[in-house]
Each structure stands twice: as C-alpha cells, then as structure tokens.
Amino acid sequence: MGKSKEVLRGAEIFIRALKDEGIKHLFGYPGGSVLHIYDALYKQDDVEHILVRHEQGATHAADAYARATGEPGVVLVTSGPGATNCVTGIATAYMDSIPLVVFTGQVPTHLIGNDAFQEVDAVGVTRPCVKHNFLVKNVEDLAATIKKAFYVATTGRPGPVVVDIPKDITADSCEYEYPKSVDMRSYKPVMKGHTGQMKRAVELIASAKRPMIYSGGGAILSNADKELTSFTRKLGFPITNTLMGLGAYPGTDKQFVGMLGMHGTYEANMAMHQCDVLIAIGARFDDRVTGDLEQFCPSAKIIHIDIDPSSISKNIPVDIPIVGDVKHVLRDLSALLDSRKDLPTAKDLEPWWDQIKEWRGIDCLKYDRESEIIKPQFVVEKLYELTKGDAYITSDVGQHQMWAAQYYKFDKPRRWINSGGLGTMGFGLPAAMGVKKAFPDETVACITGDASIVMCLQELSTCLQYGIPFTVINLNNRYMGMVRQWQEFFYESRYSHSYMEALPDFVKLAESYGHIGMRIEKSADVESALKEALNEKEKVVFIDFITDETENVYPMIAAGKGHHEMHLSPNRELA
Amino acid sequence: MRHILSLLMENETGALSRVAGLFSARAYNIESLTVAPTEDPTVSRMTLVTSGSDEVIEQITKHLNKLVDVIKVIDLNESRHIERELMLIKLQAKGKNREEIKRLVDIFRGRIIDVTENTYTIEMTGAGDKLDAFINALDEKDILEVVRSGISGIARGDKAIQ
16 A cells, blocks of 8 residues: 555545454444434444344343453444444443443534434443443544544553544545554553652561452553552452452452452351451442442451552541552552561461461351252352353343352353443343353353343344354343342342342243253253353353242341451351 | 643534543543643643642643543643633622722622613623632622632743744
C-alpha cells in the first residue's frame, strides 16, 4: 500500500479500526441504523461476527469473552431498542470493571432529537453505567474515537465504553488513519504506587501478629495472579478471595482459607474478624463482603491497594492507601519486603495459624454427601473432580452461584465467570457462549438454576448456528432458590412469588433448539451424566438436575451482621 | 461543611450532565453550579458549591476526578480564596420607597441598571451572604424577581489553576 492515505466510508473505517485494534470477534445484531456497517462486515473476513438472538446476550457474551481472555469484548447493535437491550449487560460489566466496547447505531445526525423511528438517547441512557461514552459527530472523528474507546475501556480501572454512531457517519467518507497511541489530558491512570506509602505498608506488615490478605477482582483484572501468589507465599499469611477474586490465588493452596463474606467460609470470616493487619488488594469492601461496617475487622489496621482512588476509604476508612495497579504495586512491595529481616516468621505466625486450623476443623461446607436426592453441592463437587478444577465455569445468580463459588476450587485466574456486582440473572448462558468462542478447545460449563436459565435462553440458538458446545448444569429446585432462602429465614417462610410453577420440560426445550437434553434425578447418576456431557464436542448438553428443593446456602451472615455472626447449617449451629 | 469545588473540564457536549448525573446518582447535593468556557475554548471552568462531611467531600472529589472529561479538580476551601456571585434583582420602587431603595443599593455597592416608573432593576456582586443580607434588608413584598448566578471562585495569591 502506498504512502497516500486511503479514503474509506465510515462503515469501512469501523471495520478497519477493529482490525487495527486486533479485534477478532464481534457479538451483534443488525438493524436499520447499522445496515451500512453490516454491509461492510459482509465484504470482509478479518472480524468474525456472531449473531446473537437478543442484544443482552451479545453484551454478556462479549463481557465473558473479556473476563476469560483479558482482551476487550466488542458488541455492535442498532439504535433504539438495540441500545436499550444492552443496558443490563453494560451495567453488569460496569459493576465488575470489565473492558467492553459497545457500538450502538444512531439515527442520522439530522434526525437526532426528532423522536425518529428507533431513536433513543443512547449516550444519555447509558451514562450512569459506563466508564465513558461518545457520540461520533463527524466521520473524521470516527477512527480516533474508536481508538479512545478501546484505550479508556482497557486501561486504569477497566470498564464498559459506549460509542454511538449516527447512520450518516457510516455513509460519509474520509481519509483513514488509525492513531497509534492516545494522549488524553483529562485521563491519566496512575500505575505505580507511592513509595512512601509502600514503605509504611511494609512497616505495618512487619509488625503483624494476626495478618490477613483479602484480594478481589482487581488482582485478576491486572493479571497479578503470579505476583499475588509469590507475595502471599513469601509472607506465609492466610489469604481469602472475594467472589470476584477467586482463582487469583490457588484455591487448593494451604494458605487459602476460602471465599469471605455473606456466604464465605467460617475460617475466612473469623480470620477477618480477628486479624490485626488486613492487606486489601484490588477489592472494594462491598457490602456482601463487609457485612456490618461497624463490626468490620474491629482490631485491624488496613492497607488498601487499588487503582481507583474512589474505592479507597469509600465504605471503610483505611490506614495506608496505595493507589496503583495491583501488579505494579505487588512487585514493588515484594522488592521492599526482600530487603527486610524482621518480617513475621513461620514461628511467629504459628499461634495464628493454629487458631485458623481450629476454625477450619468446623468444616463449614459439610453437607450430606450420601443423600439419594441430588444435593446441588454434590453436582458442583463432581464437576470439579471430573474437570480437575481446570474448566471455565460461568454462572447465573442465586444459590447455584454461591455453591459454584464454594465447591469448585479455582486454581487459575479468569476461570470463574460470574456477575458479582450487579447480580444479573441470565448472564451464565451467553457468558459460556462468549468464553467458548474465545477458547474453543477448553472445557466450559454454565452452572445455573431453573429461574436464571430462562432469562437468556434464546442464545441456545446462537450456539447451534456457530457450533459452540458447552455443558449447561441446571440445578433445578423449582424455586428462585436464594429468594426462597431469604423468605424462609426472614419472612417466616411466606414464599411470595418465588415458586416456579409451569417450568418447561428442559430436555425437550434443549432438543427443540437442536441440542442435547438430559434429566437426572438421582445422585447415583450425576457422575455418568456429567462425563457424557463433557465428552460432547459439537452441541450444548443441557443437564436438568432435579435437586433437593429445601437446600440452603451455608454458612450465611445475614445482611447487616458482623463476620463473627455466621450461621452454619441448622443442625450444627455454633454455640 | 460547605465547599467550593473548581473544575477544569473538556468543553464537550454532555460533560455537564456527567457531573450533574454523578451528584444525583450518588445522592450528593449541589447548592450551586456555574460553568463557562475559559480563555482556551476547549476547556470549561465549573464552580460547584456542595456540602458534606470531610469523608463525603473526599469521595466527591475522587469521583469528579474519575470522570474522563474532567481535567482537574480543586477544593478552594483548602486555601485562601475569593468567591463572588452576581445577582440581578427587580424591585417595586414607588413614591418615597424609590429613594430608600436607592440608598440601600448604594450601601451594598450595587448598581441600578434599569428603571421604569414603578420598578428598579439592580445588579449586585459579592459573596453569597452579602447578597442574602441585601435581600433581607428589603421589604419582601417589594421583590418582584431574583436571578442569582451561583458562586464563582478563585484562589488568592500567585497560584493559578491551569
């Protein structure tokens, strides 16, 4: 190609920009405002478009693609309902800080504000749930805006970015040049931690008698699993992960005490309650993690590492804030630690570990493994064993999500894909589709429930069209289990509208979509069914496990209670 | 406590609504807000008056800084500063009341900028409490219309926000 720049139409610029950005997959749904772009898509092979069945599915699939790969997920939809259908998916990505770029078509510039057909103020509608958004006003701005969108979505604390493109922009032409870099005077994320603060942190770490490491999704987002693991092992401290942080530290390691929070382990929550130094790493002190703020870590000095200054001292005042990228900060902190001779030794920490071992001895995740009626925990444990802990697990929201987090031990990051912040039912199936598209050779399973699964079920059709096989594990208890659990505990078992009457026959349903359906009703059949499903290479296998409808998630801290006020399953209440 | 925040931000459409949206979404309050381009037409300067505990003000400042369009946020309360507000006020001014109002305007160093047989329109600048004091000195039934600009603020001394 010669030196002179090519003149391209906006629609072609869009495709070329994606290609130059290194984007290989695009989840989308066509419509009037994006027809020029879809015509340009038709004429090329660089970017593969996956046609979803509902725009929400596109956002969840692209979001999960980003969670699994670390690369930005990309969505293309039309104006109006195309854009509004994306809002739940955008908000889901926003709450979990996922790099997602959503391109929405818009009515032609001269019709904006005119209540035109399929017009909605996409920039206005999405503003509260995006990291940033753009309306493209000239074709000359298109390439640079796309570059900025990817830059903002993927740097600093990642998040979703919406780019609204009026139809006439995609028809206009200009010279194409994709910027090599971006410099925005108003946006400069801080990567390196403040040296003085890090030195203060090391002092505090050296003085710890009952230390605790609490790490969250930030450790995964910054690809800091190796740094986190070596930091933790170097110190010999106990570590807990949040729901979003599972896998950043190996779940089977002896220093790992399990997930913390509302449905965290007894040992993790008790260790939080009694620690004297807490090192919070890429975590945001969410209410499901902290419980009652007044009773949170009552005797601890707190170090908090986070790239977002607004996460620091938002819910819990901290003693030593370190603003920076987790990976950078942990590297620098580790280097500082190496020069110290006075760090707590294994012997110093022995009384603390003895205490933790005692808490561990409670075996808070114990359940009836001999039950003939299928226990949902049993299905997750069997899946864990059969996949050797190495599968990509997506989930929906509710009891099954908690059981998946408790009983599947994630040793690697980016394997656990769930909507932690927003809690979006309907996330799991399209998420599994997105992950499998990114990693066709990996094992992918969606752990879901009978209420969640029907919220984005239509994507089974997409899976058939593109040959995207995975296993759907439907823990079917005929209830919105988590709602039922709360109604049982806090509303005297008045099960108001939490019972799923008139559920479909999931086997036939899967078959009608061209996939494979199975219904399993006895514990003895769980393993063989899972084995069969995991061996299927072409279609989705939908296993409808008929599980114990009375099972609840334990341990549990009721909303607004302290970490030490946990409930274990009913017949083993603590004194 | 009341704080005056000064913001430099990209002069882009929607920038104002990002700030306003942040305040409503996180239940912070805005007492007044003024915005206009600076000597650099690509940059707008906003002065925002809010109130809250130190923790709340810290969060507001952090969240404003996080907005991609915001270039800089300064809490003017952190140093000595000057604040001014412009008020345009239309008063009923008849008979011997006319002279009385004119004297009051002089005392407050305002200016009468429009006159009819029955009314005065007055321009006055100052800190917010001075404008409040002027309004309180008037007979309520003489007040026909009040237009206040909201606070603009600037730091004292050599320091300049750029």
